[in-house]
Amino acid sequence: MPQVSAAQYGKDHIRVYKVHKDANTGVQTVVEMTVCVLLKGDIETSYTEADNSVVIATDTMKNTVYIMAKQHPVTPPELFGAIVASHFVEKYKHIHSAWVKVITHRWTRLTVGGEPHPHSFYRDGSETRNVEATADEAKGISIRSAIAGLLVLKSTGSAFHGFYKDEYATLKDVYDRILSTEVDCGWTWNTFSSVQEVRSAVPKFDKAWESARTITLETFAKESSPSVQNTLYKMCEQILDAVPEVKAVDYSLPNKHYFEIDLSWHKGLKNTGKDAEVYAPQSDPNGLIECTVSR
Numbered sequence: 209m210p211q212v213s214a215a216q217y218g219k220d221h222i223r224v225y226k227v228h229k230d231a232n233t234g235v236q237t238v239v240e241m242t243v244c245v246l247l248k249g250d251i252e253t254s255y256t257e258a259d260n261s262v263v264i265a266t267d268t269m270k271n272t273v274y275i276m277a278k279q280h281p282v283t284p285p286e287l288f289g290a291i292v293a294s295h296f297v298e299k300y301k302h303i304h305s306a307w308v309k310v311i312t313h314r315w316t317r318l319t320v321g322g323e324p325h326p327h328s329f330y331r332d333g334s335e336t337r338n339v340e341a342t343a344d345e346a347k348g349i350s351i352r353s354a355i356a357g358l359l360v361l362k363s364t365g366s367a368f369h370g371f372y373k374d375e376y377a378t379l380k381d382v383y384d385r386i387l388s389t390e391v392d393c394g395w396t397w398n399t400f401s402s403v404q405e406v407r408s409a410v411p412k413f414d415k416a417w418e419s420a421r422t423i424t425l426e427t428f429a430k431e432s433s434p435s436v437q438n439t440l441y442k443m444c445e446q447i448l449d450a451v452p453e454v455k456a457v458d459y460s461l462p463n464k465h466y467f468e469i470d471l472s473w474h475k476g477l478k479n480t481g482k483d484a485e486v487y488a489p490q491s492d493p494n495g496l497i498e499c500t501v502s503r
């Protein structure tokens with residue numbers, strides 16, 4: 209007899225924008241998010257018996273996100289994610305776990321004539337601040353905060369040599385290479401027992417995001433990198449040091465390769481090794497280096 213061994217459902221790509229208007233100064237502040245909600249619980253019969261009585265419509269989930277955004281702060285995203293996730297497990301007896309992902313997009317205030325503009329913004333890059341909050345009846349609220357889509361490149365200060373060589377290996381040791389990656393860096397907080405506890409931690413969330421971002425960028429720039437693996441580990445160590453309330457840090461780093469081009473066929477042009485100037489950026493395949501470092 210087949211049985212449902214795992215099931216969750218929800219609404220993805222709920223796009224929400226919220227503006228805060230300061231009545232005294234006229235300064236407006238905006239937040240744009242893309243939210244995903246996935247619910248688990250006693251919902252098997254909706255799959256096996258077409259029993260829709262247990263189904264909170266995904267349309268209802270979308271409405272709920274709008275209402276929560278109206279009634280509560282949407283920043284920091286850790287708090288908003290926890291509020292939305294907890295709502296579903298508290299409101300519906302048969303829902304035992306809710307996973308909410310909040311992707312916050314960048315709207316950076318424009319500077320006009322040297323002054324911050326009161327209501328105009330620009331998208332400075334595809335980087336996003338992401339939060340996954342899971343409210344679980346039994347386990348409390350777990351939160352993973354992350355930086356995603358942060359594209360970086362260094363034109364020197366990276367090497368890769370001494371790797372395993374056998375009859376399948378063709379890559380040569382390289383002592384000076386281009387290193388480029390799109391950072392996905394996450395940090396998982398010690399579990400919270402309630403939304404109230406998340407609320408008490410509010411000042412820590414922005415600070416942790418700033419620390420993780422600065423550590424990532426500065427280590428990437430300053431470190432003479434022997435491999436993506438080792439540079440990534442050094443970033444994890446520093447974030448664990450900087451944010452005592454997190455229990456684990458993870459990175460997923462694609463290695464975006466830039467290949468040298470031998471142009472010697474054209475009038476003996478030198479364009480390899482120390483003479484390399486023109487490279488061919490590769491879109492695929494790419495290396496993918498991942499690691500989680502826990503205390």
Ligand SMILES: O=c1[nH]c(=O)c2[nH]c(=O)[nH]c2[nH]1
Binds near residue numbers: 368379436437463
């Ligand atoms: O930093 C690197 N790590 C690898 O595991 C690897 N593999 C590879 O081909 N190039 C690189 N670079």
